[in-house]
Amino acid sequence: MQITIVTSLSILYLNTVCCCELSSALISQTSCSVYMYNNSSLIFTYVNHQNLFRFDLRAFQWSQVMIFSIEEINKDPALLPNISLGYKILNSCSSPTNTLRAALTLAGRPEETESTLLCPPAISALIAEAGSSQSLVVAGMLGPFQVSYFSTCACLSNKLKYPSFFRTIPSDYFQAKALAALVKHFGWQWIGVIQSDNDYGRNGILAFTEEVRKFGVCIAFVEKVLRTYTMDKILNVVEMIKKSTVKVILGFAAEGDFYPLMKEVVKQNITGIQWIASEAWITASRISTPETYQSFGGALGFALQRMAIPNLKPFLAGISPYKDPSAAFVRDFWEIMVGCRPVLPGEYIDAEAVYAIAHALHQLVFCPQHVHKYTVTEHLQRVNFKNEFGDYIYFDKNGDPPASYDIINWQLSDGQVEHVTLGHFASDTNGDYKLSIQEEHIVWRTGNMVPTSVCSDVCPVGTRKAQIKGKPICCFDCIPCADGTIANLTGSAADCTPCPQEFWSNERKDQCIPKTVEFLTYHEPMGIAITVVSILGASLSLATIMVFFHYRETPVIKASNSELSCFLLFCLFLCFLCPLTFIGRPTVWTCMLRHTAFGVTFALCISCVLGKTIVVVTAFKATVPGNKIARKFGPAQQRIIVFSCTLIQIATCILWLELKPPFPDMVFRYSNKKMVLECNTGSEAAFYAVLGYIGLLAITCLVLAFLARKLPDNFNEAKFITFSMLIFCTVWITFIPAYISSPGKFTVAVETFAILSSAFGLFICIFAPKCYIILIKPEKNTKKHVMGKN
DSSP states (O other): OBOOOEEETTEEEEOSSSOEEEOOOOOOSSOEEEOOOSTTOOOEEEOOOSOOOOOOHHHHHHHHHHHHHHHHHHHOTTSSTTOBOOOOOBOOTTOHHHHHHHHHHHHSOGGGSOOOOSSOOOOOEEEEOSSHHHHHHHHHHOOSEEEESSOOOGGGGOTTTOTTEEESSOOHHHHHHHHHHHHHHHTOOEEEEEEESSHHHHHHHHHHHHHHHTTTOEEEEEEEEOTTOOHHHHHHHHHHHHHOOOSEEEEESOHHHHHHHHHHHHHTTOOSOEEEEOTTTTTOTTTOSHHHHHHHTTOEEEEEOOOBOTTHHHHHHTOOTTTOTTSTTHHHHHHHHTTOOOOOOOBOSSHHHHHHHHHHHHTTTTSOSSOOHHHHHHHHHTOEEEOTTSOEEEOOTTSOOOOEEEEEEEEEETTEEEEEEEEEEEEOTTSOEEEEEOGGGOOBTTBSSOOOOOSSOOOOTTEEEEEOTTSOTTOEEEEEOOTTEEOOSTTOOSSOEEOOTTEEEOTTSSOEEEOEEEOOOSSSHHHHHHHHHHHHHHHHHHHHHHHHHHTTTSHHHHHTOHHHHHHHHHHHHHHHHGGGGGSSSOOHHHHHHHHHHHHHHHHHHHHHHHHHHHHHHHHHHHTSTTOOHHHHSOHHHHHHHHHHHHHHHHHHHHHHHHHSOOEEEEEOSSOSSEEEEEEEOSOHHHHHHHHHHHHHHHHHHHHHHHHTTTOSOTTOHHHHHHHHHHHHHHHHHHHHHHHHHOOTTHHHHHHHHHHHHHHHHHHHHHHHHHHIIIIIOGGGOSHHHHHTOO
16 A cells, blocks of 8 residues: 655645655745655746745755655554555745645645546645644645644644644743743843744744733833835834843744844844744754854754654765755755755654654554544544654644753854753643753853843832833832831832831831830939939928927927828828839839829828818817817818828729729830830829819819918918919919820920929928928017917
8 A cells, every 4th residue: 555745845745545745844045836756746836036035954854854754654564564655845935825825736636636646645634834824824724634843823722723733843832831931030020022923923922921921021022023024124123122121032933034133133233132032943053153143142942852863864964966856855955055965963853743643544554445534633633652762742632742842052162053952841731840951051142141131120128119100010110118118128029018016117228126215214314303303302301390390399380280281291202202103114013103192192182281271261260259160170170181082082093993004005106216115094084083183172272271361370371371272283284285295205204393393382382481480580489479469
């Protein structure tokens, strides 16, 4: 049984009855011709007089590898026994129009095609094409199943639209992941893109963009190229490259589309750009020249894994028009090489496409002679064989093979550009991937250091990113953090991190430092002054008690109710010591003590004054004949008044401590850079109730003393009590607004000032005159003088 393979530039037609047809992309500079390589008969010639690119050695190599693979299959007794494969090669000139014309010609009725076969078969399968756009045209128009060896467009994985399309090269979906992983690995954030203006470029960049967005990478620009573009369009792309700030550009374009741009970039001597290449041009020998290296040297890209095929190199080296003058494209190849023997690498490129079809056919050896195309497609979907390198070849549900790429770096050696393999990328069925790179061996275009490509420099510590309106997210300004916030990582966040409440930012805004703790201490001038005045007042109170005890039998002491006077002096002694509880770091105990001690001692003090005032008033009433009030208001009644008035304050303080006591608190409202430690009153109602009760006692004393101010005695205590109560009330009336408006530790200072001022007011007004008479004017310390009698 004989099967003939026919190759059309990039289309392999496979007929399972008696003929297989194979094609490979090949471009001629002067014309676009389609040859028949079977029995040396020419099918047709299509002449295109446009100035096309020169003869493509890479495409010629693909066709020769296919021919070699067919011959190897024919020699293999285990694969397709008793079946011989032939081939037919047609040139599509990488044009969708020419590709479709060639495909329709091969798919025509057998009698319309010149052939020497006894039974020209109908076409039922093909290998096509190198270009994705060409493969789309064929896959959408023809019925035979199609196997491509170089069409990578992810759109071809759509089985609803292209159910019979297969390929032996990974989809661009995987290449996009690989390129994105490469960009992420080197930390490039600002990328330019050049794409082919066709399905290959559009779908590849769409997939790449979706991948890099996951890593926060921005695309600065996307420019399009095509081999048929005018020079004006090419120059516009070059101008964009020159104006842009990007240092890394991805070229996702076919070799023929990208080459005109490369020439112009080299011509204008644009250097310093790190180029990333797609598999379509990274290993293309036609553009890998010393001339292009000056601008594109150090390019990084992904290529299919390259492996040396045994016996392929001698086969390629033996290509000669003298051996077979009718061999496809050999005459063109030989004319261009003008007698030179080229070095064609014996690499594993597109042989898998031929072997995949051969294995699918092998499964159908015992089927009927006429095999339906859908049957072949079904068996091709189930193909799973190990090639001679030990790799398993199979197709997934989308007709795609497993993804595996080499990382290629352009390096210059002995004046020639070499494609050096420096890493590998492989993706598994779960969507995970592994990227390995020999980074230390990479030759960069910008030198030995890994190039950087960012729209904006990384923000230093102490600053945050501020998006620039109308520009991508990678373009930003660096704004200093506000007070109280920090950024301690370089360029990591768009917002600064607030410091905890007890901390504040330092000058560089890169560290939170503890706030300054403020409270009234014994070491500062204010604390020292309060301490000195408090001790002075307490000392004067004790000294006065000693004076009163020593002169207790004198008329002045007797006339002033010595018991109440001594008790009042002791209360003033306690009042003078109260401010000492307001100095120092607040604690639970000191906070409860300072407010309750102040409230109770002052209530006790004013109760004593109230008792003295009542004594004075009753003493005046006793001078009226028949009035017995004085006899009913003795020392016992005085003690009851003092105790009763003080007991009410004590009860209020106990309720305060039980329900909502004062507690130490940190106050931050006074300053951003410091926190004030103070005693929170807990219940403000209780605090003002304590103050209010003291004020009520003081006003009562003031009214009674004012009524008794004109008594006839020379030593009338009512006058002194009136003045003391006026001072006391004035101090505490002015205390309230001052207390509310004072910041920080000055609140404590105001409260201690009010305590000391009111205590000194009572002490001076009530006891200073007595001490003056006793110590300075003892001659007036007589009963006659005290009674106001001369």
